[in-house]
Structure formats: structure tokens, C-alpha cells
Amino acid sequence: MSLLVVYNPASGNTTAGQYTTSTVLPLLAEHKLTPTKIASTEHPGHAGTIVLDFVASLPEKDTTITVVLISGDGTLHEIVNALYTAQTPLPSIRFVLIPGGTANALHTSFFPPPSSPAPEVQGEDSRRLASLHAFLSPTPHLTPLTLASTTLFPAESASAATPTSVISLVVASTALHASILADSEALRASHPGIERFKLAADANATTWYRARARLLPPVARYAPATREFVPVAAAELAGPFAYFLTTTNADRLEPAFRIAPLQRPGLASMDVVVVRPQRDASLAGAADEAERTRFKERLWGVLGGAYADGAHVDALYEGDGGDTVVEYFRAAGWEWEPESGDEKAHRVCADGTIFTIPNGGKAVSTVLNGHKLDLAVYA
Numbered sequence: 001m002s003l004l005v006v007y008n009p010a011s012g013n014t015t016a017g018q019y020t021t022s023t024v025l026p027l028l029a030e031h032k033l034t035p036t037k038i039a040s041t042e043h044p045g046h047a048g049t050i051v052l053d054f055v056a057s058l059p060e061k062d063t064t065i066t067v068v069l070i071s072g073d074g075t076l077h078e079i080v081n082a083l084y085t086a087q088t089p090l091p092s093i094r095f096v097l098i099p100g101g102t103a104n105a106l107h108t109s110f111f112p113p114p115s116s117p118a119p120e121v122q123g124e125d126s127r128r129l130a131s132l133h134a135f136l137s138p139t140p141h142l143t144p145l146t147l148a149s150t151t152l153f154p155a156e157s158a159s160a161a162t163p164t165s166v167i168s169l170v171v172a173s174t175a176l177h178a179s180i181l182a183d184s185e186a187l188r189a190s191h192p193g194i195e196r197f198k199l200a201a202d203a204n205a206t207t208w209y210r211a212r213a214r215l216l217p218p219v220a221r222y223a224p225a226t227r228e229f230v231p232v233a234a235a236e237l238a239g240p241f242a243y244f245l246t247t248t249n250a251d252r253l254e255p256a257f258r259i260a261p262l263q264r265p266g267l268a269s270m271d272v273v274v275v276r277p278q279r280d281a282s283l284a285g286a287a288d289e290a291e292r293t294r295f296k297e298r299l300w301g302v303l304g305g306a307y308a309d310g311a312h313v314d315a316l317y318e319g320d321g322g323d324t325v326v327e328y329f330r331a332a333g334w335e336w337e338p339e340s341g342d343e344k345a346h347r348v349c350a351d352g353t354i355f356t357i358p359n360g361g362k363a364v365s366t367v368l369n370g371h372k373l374d375l376a377v378y379a
């Protein structure tokens with residue numbers, strides 16, 4: 001069996017190399033496993049090249065390879081995008097994920113922390129190695145990865161421009177989340193931990209995003225009263241939006257931030273979390289700074305429920321029969337058409353990477369079915 005170990009020394013708190021040497025390689029050796037190759041990423045984009053070069057170096061009979069990856073989500077995102085655009089036949093790829101990044105959304109979704117805090121350090125370390133233990137176990141278990149493809153289309157009048165596509169595994173978003181990711185990158189050096197996301201969130205809290213969104217069928221909407229998804233015909237969503245985020249594979253973006261609590265690894269669909277301020281009947285509809293500031297309190301209060309095990313999806317507006325503050329859907333994809341002139345509404349985030357929709361264009365994101373990649377995680 002071909003075994004590639006890849007670590008990103010720049011991810012998270014920059015200790016991935018040290019952890020690989022001190023813990024990962026000795027554990028593989030204990031199980032009499034010698035990696036075919038061990039590689040450190042040397043620059044952005046290198047992880048994809050490492051994996052493709054490794055595949056190219058293998059004998060053709062190798063139909064399955066294992067990649068032990070010590071990094072955050074961004075490095076896996078680069079690998080999957082490189083694999084997706086490769087022109088050569090590819091083996092099945094099984095990932096052992098060892099969190100080395102800042103947020104590690106995918107790993108923490110596969111291996112969530114216990115709901116009541118377990119303070120002992122040993123628990124932390126065994127969770128960090130959980131995917132490796134799943135790989136080394138006598139009865140290894142694999143969970144397939146669901147991929148989404150997001151395409152940014154130029155305006156129809158821009159005949160010479162070509163659409164750009166990106167694959168995501170964890171999150172594809174617009175509105176507040178995309179703004180947070182766009183602005184937090186500038187804070188990486190000064191705030192290497194997850195506090196940079198909170199600072200960026202504060203700076204964008206009163207922004208509303210003018211766009212039209214459409215969910216792609218089949219679409220179902222979560223109903224808190226029955227705690228079930230109810231099929232809905234078409235889901236045209238008029239803006240403005242405060243929040244528009246979709247996930248595949250992941251129910252959380254950080255260990256405690258369970259933004260899509262009904263999502264499960266292995267589901268071949270997207271969960272869609274939407275907040276549209278003008279559904280708030282207590283606002284007069286002025287959409288001025290005063291209303292935005294009032295709605296910010298509501299938004300913060302409700303999204304704070306993501307830190308309480310995903311309670312935000314059940315939050316209701318005041319009054320009898322109050323509607324949900326958060327609209328939570330399950331869908332095959334979405335379209336997002338920003339209003340021209342609303343610059344921030346043109347931002348799209350795919351697994352932390354920010355893209356800009358061309359003026360007059362739109363973004364279309366769909367779950368990929370029956371594609372050429374066979375990817376799974378030991379989990």
C-alpha cells in the first residue's frame with residue numbers, strides 16, 4: 001500500500017512538522033508502516049503538486065493510496081482542487097486527517113469535542129489522532145467526501161470572459177461569512193488563532209448584502225416544530241441578506257461553532273444557513289444604520305446559538321407562531337446574483353479562499369455527483 005505523509009509547516013500554530021516527527025511517524029512505525037514518501041509543503045499550492053507527483057510516480061497497479069495530512073482545511077482544499085483538475089487517471093485516495101490548522105473544520109466535524117467539557121489533555125490528543133487510529137484499527141472505517149463546485153459566471157454581455165470554478169469540501173458562502181474570511185486573512189500575522197475571525201466579524205456586523213438567491217432542487221426546509229425537513233418547491237430568496245452559508249461534510253467551522261448542526265459527514269447534499277434581516281417584523285423597513293445596528297444585536301444573539309450546540313436553528317421571532325430567525329435548508333445547490341454596486345455582496349468564500357463575482361455576473365454552486373474522484377476520510 002502506498003502511503004504519503006504531507007504536512008504544512010505554515011498552518012495553524014506552525015507545529016505540524018514537529019508533531020509529524022514526534023508523534024505521527026513513531027505511531028506509524030509502531031504499526032510497522034513505513035511511508036513511501038514524507039513531504040513538507042514549501043509554498044501555497046505545493047500540497048496539490050506533491051500529491052499529483054506522488055500519484056504519477058506510482059506503478060499503475062496501485063489503485064488506492066493513503067495520504068496522511070497534517071494541516072488545516074486550506075491544504076486539503078488545495079489537494080482536492082489539484083486532483084479535480086488533473087488530466088490523468090487517479091487512484092482512490094483515502095485521507096488520514098490530523099488537525100494542524102487554525103479552525104480544522106472538517107476534522108472537528110468528523111471528530112467533535114464532547115458536548116460536556118472533558119478537561120484532560122489526553123482526550124484532546126486522542127481526538128487529534130482519531131483519524132490515524134481509525135486507519136490503524138483492525139476494522140478501519142471510511143466516510144466518503146462530498147464535493148461542491150462553485151462557478152463564478154461573468155455578466156452575459158461579457159462574451160470574452162470565461163467562468164471560473166472552485167471545488168469546496170467544507171464551506172461555500174457569501175455575505176457575512178465571506179466578508180469575515182476576506183478581512184481576517186489580513187489579521188493572520190497579528191492574530192494567528194481563531195480570534196481573528198471574531199475581530200473581522202465585528203467589523204462587518206451591520207452590513208447587509210443586496211442579492212437574489214435561488215436554492216437548487218431538491219430543496220427541503222427545516223421545521224423546528226417537528227425537527228424535520230419538509231420538501232419545498234422552489235426557493236427563491238429575495239435580499240437583502242445578513243448571512244448566507246452552505247456546508248458539505250461539516251456541521252461546524254470551529255470545534256465549538258456548530259453553524260450547520262444538522263449536517264453530517266457523508267451526506268450528498270448541502271445544508272444552507274440563511275438570515276435575511278427584513279423578515280424581522282420589529283424593523284420598520286428603513287434599512288438605515290439604526291435598524292442595522294438593532295438587527296446586529298439580534299443576529300449576534302441568534303448566531304451565538306451556534307456556540308450552544310447549534311441552538312440558533314430553533315430560534316424564533318417573538319410572538320405567537322413566530323417564524324424562525326434562521327432559515328435552514330437542505331439543497332442540491334444555490335445561485336447568488338449580487339446587485340451591481342454592492343461590492344461586498346460580490347464576495348464568495350470557498351473553504352476560506354475568497355473569490356469575487358464579476359460585475360453583472362453570478363455564482364452557482366452545486367453538489368457534485370458521479371464525478372471522477374473517489375475520496376474518503378478514515379473516520
Ligand SMILES: Nc1ncnc2c1ncn2[C@@H]1O[C@H](COP(=O)(O)OP(=O)(O)OP(=O)(O)O)[C@@H](O)[C@H]1O
Nearest residue numbers: 010011012041042044072073074075101102103104
Ligand atoms: N511552506 C508554506 N509557507 C507558507 N504558506 C504555506 C506553506 N505551505 C502551505 N502554505 C499555505 O498555508 C495556508 C494555510 O494552511 P491551512 O489551511 O492548512 O492552515 P490554516 O489556515 O491555519 O487552517 P484552517 O484552514 O483549518 O483554518 C494554505 O492556504 C497554503 O497555501
